[in-house]
Amino acid sequence: MTAVELAKPISVVPDLTDGVREGKRKPNADLVIALGLTVLIVTLLAWNITGFPTASDDEGTYLAQAWATQHGRGLAHYTYWYDHPPLGWIQLAGLSWLPAVLAPELIAVAAGRIAMLPVQAIGLLLVYLVSRRIGLPRWAASLALTAYGLSPLYLTMGRQIYLDAFAVVWILGALALALSPRKHLWHFAAAGAATATAILSKETIAVVLPAVLVAMWQNTARSSTRPWAFGAFASGLVLVGCFYPLYAVLRGELFPGPGHVSLIGAWEFQLGSRTSSGSVFSSGSGASSLLHSWLYYDPVILIAGAAACLAGLALRRVRPIALAGAILMAVALRPGGYLPAMYVVQVLPFFAIALAGVIAWAVTTLRPGRVWWRWAVLGTMISLSVLVVAPRWYVGDRRALSVDDNAPYVQAADYLRGQLPGREGATVVVDDVLWLDCVNAGYPPEKVIWFYKIDLDSAVAKRLPDGWRDVDYVVSTPAMRQDPNSLPTVRTLLTRSTVIASFGPAGGQIEIRRVDKETS
Amino acid sequence: MIFVSVVLSAFAAVTLWWTMHAWRTPETLAATRFAPPDGEQHLTFSLLLPARHEQAVLEHTVARLLESTHEAFEIIIIVGHDDRETAEVADRVAGTAPGRILVVTDHNEVKNKPRALNTALPYARGEVVGVFDAEDQVHPELLEHVDHAFRATGADVVQGGVQLINFHSSWYSLHNCLEYFFWFRSRLHLHAKKGFIPLGGNTVFVRTDVLRRANGWDGTCLAEDCDLGVRLSSRGSKVVVAYDSTIVTREETPDSLRGLLKQRTRWNQGFLQVLRKGEWRRLPALRQRLLARYTLTGPFLQAFSGVVIPIGVAIALWARLPVLVALLTFLPVLPMAATLMFQVVGLRDFGKEYDLKIKWHHYARLVVGAFPYAVVLATAALRAVWREYTGRRNWELTAHVGAHLTAPAIEGSAA
Numbered sequence: 001m002t003a004v005e006l007a008k009p010i011s012v013v014p015d016l017t018d019g020v021r022e023g024k025r026k027p028n029a030d031l032v033i034a035l036g037l038t039v040l041i042v043t044l045l046a047w048n049i050t051g052f053p054t055a056s057d058d059e060g061t062y063l064a065q066a067w068a069t070q071h072g073r074g075l076a077h078y079t080y081w082y083d084h085p086p087l088g089w090i091q092l093a094g095l096s097w098l099p100a101v102l103a104p105e106l107i108a109v110a111a112g113r114i115a116m117l118p119v120q121a122i123g124l125l126l127v128y129l130v131s132r133r134i135g136l137p138r139w140a141a142s143l144a145l146t147a148y149g150l151s152p153l154y155l156t157m158g159r160q161i162y163l164d165a166f167a168v169v170w171i172l173g174a175l176a177l178a179l180s181p182r183k184h185l186w187h188f189a190a191a192g193a194a195t196a197t198a199i200l201s202k203e204t205i206a207v208v209l210p211a212v213l214v215a216m217w218q219n220t221a222r223s224s225t226r227p228w229a230f231g232a233f234a235s236g237l238v239l240v241g242c243f244y245p246l247y248a249v250l251r252g253e254l255f256p257g258p259g260h261v262s263l264i265g266a267w268e269f270q271l272g273s274r275t276s277s278g279s280v281f282s283s284g285s286g287a288s289s290l291l292h293s294w295l296y297y298d299p300v301i302l303i304a305g306a307a308a309c310l311a312g313l314a315l316r317r318v319r320p321i322a323l324a325g326a327i328l329m330a331v332a333l334r335p336g337g338y339l340p341a342m343y344v345v346q347v348l349p350f351f352a353i354a355l356a357g358v359i360a361w362a363v364t365t366l367r368p369g370r371v372w373w374r375w376a377v378l379g380t381m382i383s384l385s386v387l388v389v390a391p392r393w394y395v396g397d398r399r400a401l402s403v404d405d406n407a408p409y410v411q412a413a414d415y416l417r418g419q420l421p422g423r424e425g426a427t428v429v430v431d432d433v434l435w436l437d438c439v440n441a442g443y444p445p446e447k448v449i450w451f452y453k454i455d456l457d458s459a460v461a462k463r464l465p466d467g468w469r470d471v472d473y474v475v476s477t478p479a480m481r482q483d484p485n486s487l488p489t490v491r492t493l494l495t496r497s498t499v500i501a502s503f504g505p506a507g508g509q510i511e512i513r514r515v516d517k518e519t520s
Numbered sequence: 521m522i523f524v525s526v527v528l529s530a531f532a533a534v535t536l537w538w539t540m541h542a543w544r545t546p547e548t549l550a551a552t553r554f555a556p557p558d559g560e561q562h563l564t565f566s567l568l569l570p571a572r573h574e575q576a577v578l579e580h581t582v583a584r585l586l587e588s589t590h591e592a593f594e595i596i597i598i599v600g601h602d603d604r605e606t607a608e609v610a611d612r613v614a615g616t617a618p619g620r621i622l623v624v625t626d627h628n629e630v631k632n633k634p635r636a637l638n639t640a641l642p643y644a645r646g647e648v649v650g651v652f653d654a655e656d657q658v659h660p661e662l663l664e665h666v667d668h669a670f671r672a673t674g675a676d677v678v679q680g681g682v683q684l685i686n687f688h689s690s691w692y693s694l695h696n697c698l699e700y701f702f703w704f705r706s707r708l709h710l711h712a713k714k715g716f717i718p719l720g721g722n723t724v725f726v727r728t729d730v731l732r733r734a735n736g737w738d739g740t741c742l743a744e745d746c747d748l749g750v751r752l753s754s755r756g757s758k759v760v761v762a763y764d765s766t767i768v769t770r771e772e773t774p775d776s777l778r779g780l781l782k783q784r785t786r787w788n789q790g791f792l793q794v795l796r797k798g799e800w801r802r803l804p805a806l807r808q809r810l811l812a813r814y815t816l817t818g819p820f821l822q823a824f825s826g827v828v829i830p831i832g833v834a835i836a837l838w839a840r841l842p843v844l845v846a847l848l849t850f851l852p853v854l855p856m857a858a859t860l861m862f863q864v865v866g867l868r869d870f871g872k873e874y875d876l877k878i879k880w881h882h883y884a885r886l887v888v889g890a891f892p893y894a895v896v897l898a899t900a901a902l903r904a905v906w907r908e909y910t911g912r913r914n915w916e917l918t919a920h921v922g923a924h925l926t927a928p929a930i931e932g933s934a935a
Contacts, residue, residue, distance in 0.1 A: 185544045186537075189858070224550070228543040231865035235858035243847060250836070250846045 033142055034128040041149030042121050044401065049117075049159045050110035051404035054508075057479040058342065059161040060432030063112040064450075066093035067436055077445060078457055082253070082266035085244050087200035088163030095119070100440075107413045108436035110406065112161045119165050120158050124149055126172035127349050133179035134215075134353070135317045136360050144356035148349055152396025153298035157345050159400075164345035167205040170198030171212070172349060175320065178216040178233070188216060188229040192236025200244055203270075205346055207331050211324035218320065270338075279335040287332075287339040294344050297396055300389050302344075305351025308358040318357035325350035408504030409433060412475060415501055415512060417441040426472040427464070429454065429493060431479045451480050455487040468492045469517050476511040521841075525832065525851045528825045532855035534814075535822065540862060542706035552709045554680075554762040557661075557668040565593035565663055566646035566728065570626075570636035574654035575605045581654055582613045582621065590663035595621045596643055598636040630914070633721075634737035634744035641736045650725045651745075656682075657770035658723070666725050669762050676730045676757035677749075679708065680723035681768035685874065691885055692780055693773040695893040698863055698886070700771075701870050705763055711815070712761040716800070716808045718791075718815060719749030719759075723769040730757060741797075742913065743790020750794055750812065754802040765873035781900050788819045788904030789913070823901035826894030829856055860890055 066089040068077040075086040095115040103111055127148050131141035148154055158165070177191035191212065199206045216233060220226040248254045248263035256265035278285025295302060306329055312322030328347045332339055366374050416438055420426070429449050430438060438448040446463065451474070453460040464470040467489060474480075474493045484491040497513035504510055542552045567585060571578045578597070585595055597614070599607040607625070614621040626639045637651065648670065652658060662680060669678045681704040687697040704720070711717040724745065734751055737744040752759065774780040794800070800812035829852045835841075836849035867886055871878035907913070 183545055185540055223546045225543050225546050227865050227868060228540075228862070231861050232858075235861045238861075239854045239857055243850070246850060247843065247847060250841075250843050 029138060030128075030132060030141075033138060034125050034145065037128070037142060037145050037149065038121050038124040041124055041145075042117055044149070044155060044397065045120055045159055046114070046117055047401050048404070049113045050106060051406055052400050052402075053156050053160065054405040055107070055109040055409050055433045056160060056341075057432045059109050059112065060435060061450075062089045062092060062161050062163060063096060063108055064432060064436050065089040066096050066112075067439070069093040070097060073445075078450070078453055079261060079459055081261040082248065082263045083270075084163060085200040085203055087197060087244075088166045088202055091119075091166050091201065092161065092163075104440075107406070107410055107433075108440060109161065109409075109433050113159050116159070116161055116165060119169055123165065123169045123172060123349065126169065126176055127353060129176045130172055130179065130321070131353050131356060133176055133181070134321060134357065136353075136357060140356045140360035143359065144353045147301060147355055148352035150393055150397065151298045151301040151348065151352070152393055152400060153294060153301060153344065154348055155397055155400040156297055157342060157348075160342070162342040162345055163202040164205070164342050167198045167202035168346055168349055170194050170201055171205050171208055171324075171346075174198060174212050175215055175324075178212050179219050179320075183220060183223055183225065183229065185225065185228055185232050189232035189236040191216065192233040192238075193240045194236075195233075196237045196240035199241060202346075204331075204340070204343070207327050208324045208346075208350075210327065211320045211350075214323055215320035218316070276336045277339045280333060280339070281335075290339055290341060290343075291332075298392070300392060301348065301351055301355070305348075305355050308355040309351060311358050312354040315357065315361050318354060318361070321350050321353045321357060325354050408508065408510045411503040412477075412501075412510040412512065413437040413441075415503075416443075416475070419501075420473065420512065421500075422472070427470055429471050429474040429490070431475065431477045433477070433479070434475055451490050451493075452487055454489045454493075468496070468515065471515050473497075474513050474515060476513055478508055521832070522845060522848050524828070525848050528829060528832075529852035529855060531821055532825055532829075532852055532859070535818070536855045536859050536862070538710050539702050539707050539859070541710040548709075552705070552761070552763050554665045554764040554767065555668060555672055557664045559664075561591055561664065561667055563592070563648050563667045563670055564646040565590065565648050565650055565666075565725075566644035567593055567595045567650045567652060568598065568637055568640050568644070569595055569652050569654060570598040570633050570640075571606050571610065571654035572600055572603055572631060572636070573606060575609045577655040578606060578609050579613050581652070581656055581658070584658050584660075585652070586617055586620070587660045588658075588663050589660050590667065592646070593620075593663060594644075594646060596640045597621065597623045598626050598640045599623060600631050600636075601625050601627050602631075628739075632739065632742075632744075634741060635739040637744070638736045638739055641731065644728055647728055648725050649728050649731055651722050652769070653722045653771070655772060656722055659767040659769070662723070662767045662769070665762070665764070665767055669760055670725070670727075673760045674758065675760040676727050677719070677752055677759040678725045679712070679717070679719055679759065679761045680725070681705070681763040681765070682720055682723050683765070683768045683770055683874070684773050685770045685876075686772050687870070687876070687882070689773060689775075690777075691889045692777060692893055692896065694867075694882060694885055695889055696773040696780065698866055698870065701866055702863075704761075704768070708761045709763070711811070712759050714808060714811050715805070716753050716803060716812045716815070717749045717759050717761070718743075718746035718794075719752075721745040722771075724748075726752070740913070741790055741793050742786050743794060746787075746790055746816075747794045747797070747799070750800050753808075754799055756804075777896065781896060781903070784819075784897065784900035785903045785907065788901050789908050791816045791819055792904060792908050793913075819897070820901045820905070823894070823898035825852065825856075826891075827898045829853060830891055830894075860887060863890075 065076045065086075069075060069086075069090055070093045074080060075090075080086070092112070092115065095118065096112050099106070099111040099114040100108070103114070124145055128141050128145045131144040132138075136144070171194070174191045174194035177187045177194060180187035180191075195209060195212055213233075216229060220229045223229070245254065245263060253260055253262045254264060256262040256268070277287040277290065280287040280291045282288060305325065309322045309325030309329065312318035313326060315322070325347065328350065331337070332343060332347075363378065366378060413434060416423075416428075416434065423443070425447070427447050427449065428438060428443065429451050432450055435448055435450055439445050449460060449471075454464065454468075454471075471493060474497055476494055480490065481494070484494065493515060494513070497515045499511045500514050501512040502509050542549055569578075569581070569585075582595060582597070597610045599610050607623070610623045614623050622643060624640045624643055626636045628635045628639070641649070648666075650663075650666070666678050666680060669675065682700060683704065684693070684697040684700045687694045708717065708720070726748075730752070734748070734755065738747045741747045749759070774783050795813070795816040800809060800816070803809050803812060832849045833853060836846040841849070863886060864883055867878055867883060870876070
């Protein structure tokens with residue numbers, strides 16, 4: 001029994017191949033290229049991943065929260081105050097236990113970085129897949145993957161434990177699904193669910209939503225099922241997304257109120273009262289110095305990618321990607337907002353794909369054929385860009401592969417594990433990076449305190465009735481010394497304590513300090 | 521509680537998946553339409569039209585059938601020996617087209633639709649028997665399309681589309697119309713593809729020899745259409761479903777909530793009977809048997825989940841459950857809310873295909889009415905189980921007043 005067959009339905013599948021599906025039938029070129037390049041880049045990422053870059057406070061934070069999730073302590077080991085949606089570190093919790101078991105001698109952040117490698121591998125493959133699905137030829141998709149993966153900025157940030165990496169993977173997945181050549185209804189529903197997952201991994205990715213919608217709008221053009229596709233997408237997006245507010249509702253923490261944290265209260269803080277990092281255009285502002293630090297690692301992909309995103313808006317097939325990049329740029333450039341340090345992680349894949357898209361368009365338009373001068377123009381362009389890009393990337397990538405910035409942290413962790421005098425029952429104040437190392441070394445989790453929680457979390461302050469005098473040791477790191485004026489107790493601890501061990505060069509040193517209670 | 525949530529969400533997800541069959545890809549949607557006819561007419565039709573206390577709508581229906589562009593068909597009207605009013609109307613319209621219309625009187629003591637159809641079957645001279653209801657509004661070109669579908673596919677059975685049109689009549693008719701829309705537009709095609717199909721009650725065409733070999737309809741079954749489909753499927757007959765909004769047969773929803781409840785109870789009870797008869801066990805493949813079991817018990821599961829899920833959610837919100845358990849309770853809401861979302865899209869599509877004006881308050885009514893409608897379905901399901909196990913198997917007839925005929929006048933824009 002069959003349904004009535006039409007003469008022959010008009011083929012609505014555009015003539016680009018679907019990398020994943022094709023692979024099932026025969027070993028195909030797309031799969032070989034994408035996997036080969038991904039293996040290469042993941043190897044570069046893994047090389048010296050423990051040594052470079054310096055472990056950052058945020059990495060420690062997410063890792064510790066993943067630890068709390070693994071150990072059934074809720075969504076964070078301190079009161080979870082809806083600072084970020086929790087899905088990012090819930091996913092991290094699913095991955096980070098493995099390297100911690102396999103390589104227990106590494107410091108926690110280094111082990112956690114290894115857990116990010118599979119995430120980055122998926123991200124790289126998706127960059128290729130999305131490039132193919134917007135109609136780029138194989139060489140251009142490979143260019144997108146390579147430009148993304150070899151950029152020193154990616155080789156630096158891509159190693160670190162950021163929630164943005166999860167968000168990027170999910171949003172690229174959503175784009176790949178929205179661009180599905182089969183235009184299957186459930187692909188669109190899955191695209192909605194993936195978008196929601198991306199937003200629940202890192203909320204800032206939500207600004208890219210219009211790009212996914214444009215991709216889907218283009219993909220379902222002249223299709224009889226377009227309204228259904230959008231219905232499916234909306235279902236996936238809303239139904240997965242609503243679980244987060246639902247969680248807050250079920251805990252009675254949706255609206256602000258006395259004595260408890262709340263989702264809406266946290267949003268008000270993030271959107272309204274968070275200290276602005278200034279405009280990127282005013283020198284000396286936080287945003288400006290952040291931008292310069294990104295440019296220090298790789299000006300090529302940032303400048304060329306930004307230009308490509310603006311140009312790509314004019315090219316139909318590149319438009320969704322270019323739109324994503326353009327929106328992210330506009331958000332970063334808005335005056336008076338807060339620009340997070342890892343923001344660029346979300347920007348890079350879109351810049352890389354847009355760059356490859358515009359180059360592919362230029363080459364196609366130039367149509368070298370047999371006209372010699374067109375070949376000459378193309379050849380000149382290629383050699384010029386190689387001359388500009390290669391030396392910069394070589395220097396940046398070599399740095400990533402060879403410099404060891406984390407030796408002081410390793411030494412400090414060793415000291416805390418084995419040599420701290422009178423560690424039994426001692427209360428230690430540390431930064432987020434070393435927190436998990438202390439807990440792994442056997443310190444009771446409630447006796448090891450994130451430095452800023454002393455001043456900011458009333459539940460922690462309650463555990464220390466005598467304030468700073470209840471603290472026995474403080475481990476001073478650059479992160480802790482960065483902004484002492486906003487944290488009075490931490491400042492007191494740093495002034496009323498004596499160095500008993502110090503690691504690393506001056507300025508970036510990590511000091512183990514004993515608190516001087518007698519002198520008060 | 522967690523187990524119930526997981527089972528319910530799995531069930532709702534599978535149902536949603538199948539309901540959306542036709543819209544999965546543009547290709548599947550294109551494949552559900554009737555192939556355009558080639559202008560040739562090769563088959564002869566006997567159209568059976570059982571009428572019981574339906575004198576109000578019968579004449580109009582027959583007049584529409586007579587407008588058919590096909591040359592070779594006869595109409596057999598079946599009336600009960602105790603139904604004088606309908607018989608009068610039948611005789612009068614038979615006089616307008618002698619030779620084309622035959623009136624057969626059903627002398628069975630206990631009257632129901634399958635018995636009426638069986639009464640008429642020996643008189644059928646056509647190669648294909650078609651079944652219509654007395655209130656149906658049949659498109660003049662339908663027979664030509666069906667003729668072509670039989671020849672093009674070599675089918676034994678062709679099921680055409682049926683659509684309730686009077687969505688504006690009441691809050692439940694909106695949901696009822698959409699149920700038909702999703703069933704005929706989408707779900708039935710899946711069944712045809714998988715080789716197990718509960719046929720619809722009308723606009724169904726069967727080759728006369730196949731029907732006679734199968735001994736016609738089961739006079740004791742409350743869902744004779746479903747039963748016939750199951751029996752023909754089990755014997756390996758080829759069934760084809762074709763849907764085209766322009767030539768779909770138009771019907772009306774029951775005129776009262778009570779009527780809807782009775783109709784739904786009858787169908788559900790019929791499904792139960794078909795399930796108990798076990799004819800579906802003869803289906804060759806395990807997948808088909810599973811689909812059969814699932815489809816025949818479906819109305820009960822659906823009714824159950826439609827009521828249990830909102831109650832579970834209410835418990836999760838008001839009782840102090842652990843957060844993780846409470847979140848899991850919301851799992852079945854996902855497919856359920858997605859179904860509602862698709863119904864909204866479906867309503868829009870429905871309006872477009874039938875050229876009806878859907879206004880914002882219809883959408884609002886759709887969303888607000890979802891739970892009450894689920895309660896009605898659940899009541900009907902419970903009633904069906906109760907009646908079946910207390911042995912009450914009589915036929916509760918649904919009254920028809922012809923609301924779909926006046927629909928154009930009210931809406932102004934309807935075709």
